[in-house]
Amino acid sequence: MAVEYRCCEASFFIHIGIIVLLVLFAGLMSGLTLGLMSLSLVDLEVLAKSGTPQDRKHAAKILPVVKKQHLLLCTLLICNAASMEALPIFLDSLVTAWGAILISVTLILLFGEIIPQSVCSRYGLAIGAAVAPVVRVLVWICFPVAYPISKLLDLLLGDGHEALFRRAELKTLVTLHGNEAGKGGELTHDETTIIAGALELSEKKVRDAMTPLSKTFAIDINAKLDRKLMQEILDKGHSRVPVYYEEKTNIIGLILVKNLLSIHPDDEIPVKNVTIRKIPRVPGDMPLYDILNEFQKGHSHMAVVIKQSNLIQQTSNNVDDLRLDIDSQKTNEGSMKTTNPIRRWKSYPDSQNTYRSSSRGKKWSRDAEASVLQIHDAPLPKLNEDEEAIGIITMEDVIEELLQEEIYDETDVQEDQ
Template sequence: MVFVGVLGVGRAIRSMVGDEPSPYMQPWWWIWAGISVCLVLFAGIMSGLTLGLMSLGLVDLEVLQQSGSDEEKRQATRIMPVVQKQHELLVTLLLCNAAAMEALPIFLDDMFNEVVAVLLSVTFVLAFGEVIPQAVCSRHGLAIGADMIWLVKILMVICWPISYPVGKILDHLLGHNDSALFRRAQLKALVSIHGREAGKGGELTHDETTIIRGALDLTEKTAMDSMTPIESTFSLDVHSKLDWEVLGKIMARGHSRVPVYEGSPRNLIGVLLVKSLLTVRAEAEIPVSAVSIRRIPRVPSDMPLYDILNEFQKGGSHMAAVTKPKTKKKNAHANDLNGDDKPETTDTNAEADLERGVSDQLHEYESKLFEENGDDFDDLSDGEVLGIITMEDVMEELLQEEIVDETDEYIDVHKKVRVAAAAAHHVTRGGSMLVRKVGSLRYPQQMGLSKQGQQAVNKIRQVEKDAREEQLATNGLNGDTLTLPLLNDQ
């Protein structure tokens, strides 16, 4: 109606001034030209805002509000209330753009003949009403939309009788597009695209993209995927002696925690902290059961790694036994802990009496702990132990890389990929525990041994040499000569 009114006023002015030989010298011609320019610019603004505002999703604006610069936060906050009415906004912008496009030929037709009017209309609308505005707003849609938001609000009020009902109909038919969230696989692909290696200007390094992808995959991985099989785990029998040989193996392994079992390696009863052995004397050969043994948590093999990580973060333990899911048998467990299946021992052996006393205390502690936390812990005898999982295993899955320290022999236990340093050490290592026990006899002449003693030491050395050659030939024995400098001279 506004355009029709303006057109009527212009024609009245034209009739008053009459026909002139040169229309370019008449006032009405310049009024028509000014209106045509304004219509082209208005159509261009509506076209650019349609692309700029409608391309800004609610998720994009929320991200800018939380993590953008101060200017971006201000702009996103101004745009958010308008963009939330997506269909009403779309109808308003398209309605105004269509009105300007349809009114332009009316004025051009009075200024030029039909052919020139059509050519000028198509040229100006295409160049200044579509291409240039959309090209600019596609790159700077947020800034332009924030600066022109006042005009959009005015137009939404003017077009409300048409845009509001049409927008509601579109909402009912198409639904609200409140958020366009990415799926897990899409997020991983998006992170990879933003990496420097993709060559698209991303700022994320290789380590950052790897860790993010590992964090997204951690939910889908279970304890079975990251555990160390029980066959590849170094563990100790609860009744074994802490002599020089056992302590040497513990030190050679370099672990801070060693699982403890009773009878079979799959019957884990706890974990031994290596630091608790600092005051243990190898000459005493005390049993493992006499040392403080901590209870080892048990997790089912199908437990997600995130849940295991949460359990580790509670501080109870950084090692857990992975078991097959199985129905609990609390009554049977209570009977076992009460001593129904205790191993038989004789009273004639004092050392056996000591082991039995410590074992009874251990069973009593486990029984009390189970009664207090029966719902939090799995039955010790419930479920077959498949392997061991540690905090390091979970972190390796998160980092997507193997964590190798100076004591590791394999990079990947499952694939038997050896560490380069461990492979070199495996070739050069040698020696036996027998020679360590008689380390003071390495120099028999200095010790003043007899001829028979020297012959005995030489025989021991020959045995050591044969054992070293056998190790080099088989290339499969696990030596422990890392402890030689510590255990040589007792």
């Protein structure tokens, strides 16, 4: 009788130990299902590259396990289901059938679902990294059953689970990370504003940032640089002034104010006798990112916006050499006469105005005379109605759209006071 009692007692404790292990194992599988599957590959890659040193180690351990998400999901669910199904079998030998069901449901609900999922939802990264070797072993054990199911899920649902944010979602995410949102973010107001402006810049066109021609200061090419006009140019405070011919909608070039320093107002030199630089002409529906890239090339920091709808920038994915094409023809004397001063940004494989890439920037090698408008005594052209200027856009206008704030120079401050 003593031996039989000892055997029963040993069997009782063995069953209790197995029940405890099954509950803990089921809880671990349930917690890992929530903890690991809630971590997307994008989140893990971000943590592995730019997280804290501890998060980098954890993400590096978890990434190889989570890459095949459907296989991991099937493995965890199979192990969880197996442990929960085995639990009533061992409880049935200790208590009655209804007692085994009641106890198993209580244990699984409390210790196998609620507590593990609560803990893993908060510390899923650390727990997942700690048990990653165990999960690898379970994947190989359940591979004959889990792999076919995972392949079926890949076929039906697809195997891509990279949850990338759309542009609007990124903007909202950046706003929530600002310190003004009150959620513990560390981004300042200026940082969130600039990031949001950069995200919105691709949706904006030239017409959204241009200065209308009615508000633009421009001078007639036939005007004289007398004291009154020179004073007006200085009062405006611009570094570049557009030049038009006959009508303000016919912008043919620009002058640099610094080139007027050597001119005496009493000489009343005509505007057409000073250096007039060519000015690009762009359509109103041109994206701001495109014109910003062109401004960076150094051709010009000012462009004329025209209402022509068929003027399209021809781009290529991997074409780096761009130049400005000026339609021109030679006069009888051999000089160049501009017949159509519309400048188009085009791509050429063998351009003279190419740049050389360096480790610290781009250096342009081009003829300075190529950007000067050759007038001489030739009659200036008139543009078609569909090529009339409707506004002016400068690099400052694009930067203001990027910063989403006005940039005030010294002249602006004086006018506001």
